[in-house]
Each structure stands twice: as C-alpha cells, then as structure tokens.
Amino acid sequence: MARHTHLLGALALLGATLTGLGTASPAAADYAERWCSTAAAPCIQSLSINGVAQSDASPVELVLNGPTDLGGYREVNLELSAAGAAPSPGDVLSVVINTGNAFVPDRMFGRLGLHDVDTWREGDGTHRIRITGTPVTWASGCDPEAAWPWPCPSTSTGDEIVFGADIAMLEDRDDSSIGMHAGTNAAFNGIFFDEQPDGSHALTTELVAPHYYADGTTPIAGAVRYRLSYRQMRSDMGTPNPETLTPGSLSGTINGGTGGGAFSTWHDPDGGGFFIQATGFTFSVKRIKVRPSRITPSRPVITRTQRTTSRKAVLTHTLATPRGAKVTGYQARCTPRRGAIVRSTGSAATKRVVVRGLRPGVSYTCRVAARSKAGTSAWSAKAKVRARVQAR
Incomplete structure (x- = not known):
C-alpha cells in the first residue's frame, strides 16, 4: 500500500x-x-x-x-x-x-x-x-x-x-x-x-x-x-x-x-x-x-419514457450531481423479458438518452447511469418502455 x-x-x-x-x-x-x-x-x-x-x-x-x-x-x-x-x-x-x-x-x-x-x-x-x-x-x-x-x-x-x-x-x-x-x-x-x-x-x-x-x-x-x-x-x-x-x-x-x-x-x-x-x-x-466515500456521480432518475417508433425510445432523466468527478455522459440499458439487452449512450449536457435497436412488439425495462472518470454512478430505478408494433 x-x-x-x-x-x-x-x-x-x-x-x-x-x-x-x-x-x-x-x-x-x-x-x-x-x-x-x-x-x-x-x-x-x-x-x-x-x-x-x-x-x-x-x-x-x-x-x-x-x-x-x-x-x-x-x-x-x-x-x-x-x-x-x-x-x-x-x-x-x-x-x-x-x-x-x-x-x-x-x-x-x-x-x-x-x-x-x-x-x-x-x-x-x-x-x-x-x-x-x-x-x-x-x-x-x-x-x-x-x-x-x-x-x-x-x-x-x-x-x-x-x-x-x-x-x-x-x-x-x-x-x-x-x-x-x-x-x-x-x-x-x-x-x-x-x-x-x-x-x-x-x-x-x-x-x-x-x-x-x-x-x-x-x-x-x-x-x-x-x-x-x-x-x-x-x-x-x-x-x-x-x-x-x-x-x-x-x-x-x-x-x-x-x-x-x-x-x-x-x-x-x-x-x-x-x-x-x-x-x-x-x-x-x-x-x-x-x-x-462517494466519488462517482449521484444516481439519475428516469422521469419519462417514450416509444417513438417500434425500434426507438427516448428516456428522459434528471442530471446526476458530480461528487468528485464531473459527469462525462450517460448510458442506458434496456432489458426485454427474453432476448438481448439493448444499450445506448447520451451526452453529459442533456437529459435524454435515445435508445435504438429495440425489437417491434417487445416491451423493455430500462435504467440510466451517469459516467465519469472515477467510474459509473449507481443505476437509476427501473422504468418500463411499452411495446410498439412496427407499422406495415
């Protein structure tokens, strides 16, 4: 040491x-x-x-x-x-x-x-x-x-x-x-x-x-x-x-x-x-x-989810508080009941993460975390993103 x-x-x-x-x-x-x-x-x-x-x-x-x-x-x-x-x-x-x-x-x-x-x-x-x-x-x-x-x-x-x-x-x-x-x-x-x-x-x-x-x-x-x-x-x-x-x-x-x-x-x-x-x-x-004791940023909170298309959603969240390391961006993780996890990233200056690559007709549970040089904050609480069928 x-x-x-x-x-x-x-x-x-x-x-x-x-x-x-x-x-x-x-x-x-x-x-x-x-x-x-x-x-x-x-x-x-x-x-x-x-x-x-x-x-x-x-x-x-x-x-x-x-x-x-x-x-x-x-x-x-x-x-x-x-x-x-x-x-x-x-x-x-x-x-x-x-x-x-x-x-x-x-x-x-x-x-x-x-x-x-x-x-x-x-x-x-x-x-x-x-x-x-x-x-x-x-x-x-x-x-x-x-x-x-x-x-x-x-x-x-x-x-x-x-x-x-x-x-x-x-x-x-x-x-x-x-x-x-x-x-x-x-x-x-x-x-x-x-x-x-x-x-x-x-x-x-x-x-x-x-x-x-x-x-x-x-x-x-x-x-x-x-x-x-x-x-x-x-x-x-x-x-x-x-x-x-x-x-x-x-x-x-x-x-x-x-x-x-x-x-x-x-x-x-x-x-x-x-x-x-x-x-x-x-x-x-x-x-x-x-x-x-808590050098990483604080935990963000998802305040709104919107499925804009069958393959895309927008997660609106609060900005994390820096506590020793400035926020460099956000990351999102959306998990379906079955299948692959979808990940995305967002800018440090905005309160939105756009998630692409969702499967039509499938609902997801999403979380958001803040990134910094010292590490990643705790993940936000889960938020549901509803299913949407692809338009024909």
Whole structure:
C-alpha cells in the first residue's frame, strides 16, 4: 500500500502560537507590543473588546510574535495578555493588524472561538487583516520533546485563556494547510495519504492532548480543520475533479469509528481548495481518517419514457450531481423479458438518452447511469418502455 507523507503548510498544532491571559510573557526578543502608533508594520492598528476601543495604554496587551522584519515570513502570531482585568470567554474581541507590503495575508487558521476573519488591501498597497472572536480556555501538559506519540498526562498541567491565531500566507491557492481550531494544545503527527483498495488515498493523522482540564473532571473536547488544495486532492486522494465535491463526498472516522466526533466539509470560498473539519472528540490520542466515500456521480432518475417508433425510445432523466468527478455522459440499458439487452449512450449536457435497436412488439425495462472518470454512478430505478408494433 503506497503511503505519501505531507506536513501541510502553515503551522504545527503545538506551535505555542498563543499564551494565556495573565500568564508570564515570553522573552522580549520573541515578542513585542507592536502598535502602529509606535512601530512599523506588521503592527496592531486597532483593538476593541465588546465594542469598546482599546489603545496601547490599555491594561490588555496585544503583541505580535515573529522577527521585527518579517519580509515574507509565512506567519504572524498573536499573544494576548493582561496587566489588569482580563477578557474572559464570552467577551468579543476584534483586532485589526496592518501587515504592510511584505506580508500578504491570504488565509488565517486559528482556534475555536473565532467568529470572522477579513482581509483587504488599502489604496497605498498595504494589507490588513481583522480577526474577531471569543477567548477560549487552553490546556497544556504534553511533552513534545519525547518520542511520538508524545506523552500527555490524563490531567493538564494548567489552564489558560487565549485569543487569536496564526495569520498564514499561502504562496498560492494550490497550497494545503492544517490549522488548529480547538481550545486545546493538541499536537499532530504529520499528514499521510494511504492508498485504499479502490485506488484512492485516505488522509490520516494522529492528535494527542491531555484528557482533562486542570480541574481533573472536565474533558477536553477537540477539533481540527484541514484545507486541502484541489491539486493535492487530485494527486494524493485520487479525486479527479475536486471542484465538484459535495458535503457527502468525503467521510471520516476517529479511532476507526469508536472515537466519536463529527465531520463537516465545504469548498474554500476563496477558491482552489476544500475544507475538512472534525469536531466534538476528546483526547488523549486520536487517529483521524478521511476518505472519499462517494466519488462517482449521484444516481439519475428516469422521469419519462417514450416509444417513438417500434425500434426507438427516448428516456428522459434528471442530471446526476458530480461528487468528485464531473459527469462525462450517460448510458442506458434496456432489458426485454427474453432476448438481448439493448444499450445506448447520451451526452453529459442533456437529459435524454435515445435508445435504438429495440425489437417491434417487445416491451423493455430500462435504467440510466451517469459516467465519469472515477467510474459509473449507481443505476437509476427501473422504468418500463411499452411495446410498439412496427407499422406495415
């Protein structure tokens, strides 16, 4: 079984991208409170809490992580801490960051609690990104220095309140990424594409985190989001036309179906990729597997049959829905009570298949299926074509 390994894109889940409100700040060399009033881009243009504007004199301190001169660096990370009363889960924060000209934010993958992310370009060519969300509780305790799977205590070593995320730049729409989207410090063991019996490749990864928060009784619920580019879905998942995927086109399991959780999928609204999100599972070690479940088109339905002559019939059908492979045409199969089966084909753009070569005076039972590069859809339900005697 072929296995391709990919570490997808912009960030690792245990990247310590954010530290807690009220916790000790990292070394000054790594973090700096970069308000645009005192520093050049990338810098903090504005911050509001529950609609109330803050400033660089606010007791709430918002800082950026990364070299002073990013110059094309792929990430900008936020840290939020508090010298006074800290925002808490339920508060709504909105921060606007000026990333300047060198760093063009294309996509932001972050933590649970994010409400909205907007990016735009000003008239002077500088770029902005606005992140709005609610702080979440973050658990810590895993040992990333150990061998995989990294050991995690059943109870986390501490809880923190965090807000923010990695602001990641995709070099182009063909990039793929994995982004943390949960109130945990889950770590992941790469991304693998394992060949399946049907020739497609399932995406698999492993996540680890403590099982309980520091109180020892509240389970840590996990979530993770992938962005797979269409190019990678074609090359590594065996999906010929990923732009035709529908929400039911992929299925996922956690720990082989025993780990709970739910999956949701959608196309990247900015184009070029597909999002896969798993939510609602608990830790400590979870193996996630996502694979194409119904890659062929949906089953068409015959809505009308018409015997136009003794040797010809027209089958009218619904158009099949592509689910990973575009429809290239239709095929019909008409079976008499006795005798040879008659077959015919139709165009992908029409809802009709003309069947020729029927025998006069013989009735047929017909079915229609959609064809694609990935294979043929399920056959439609049977539909009767009445007998017609040849005119003399």
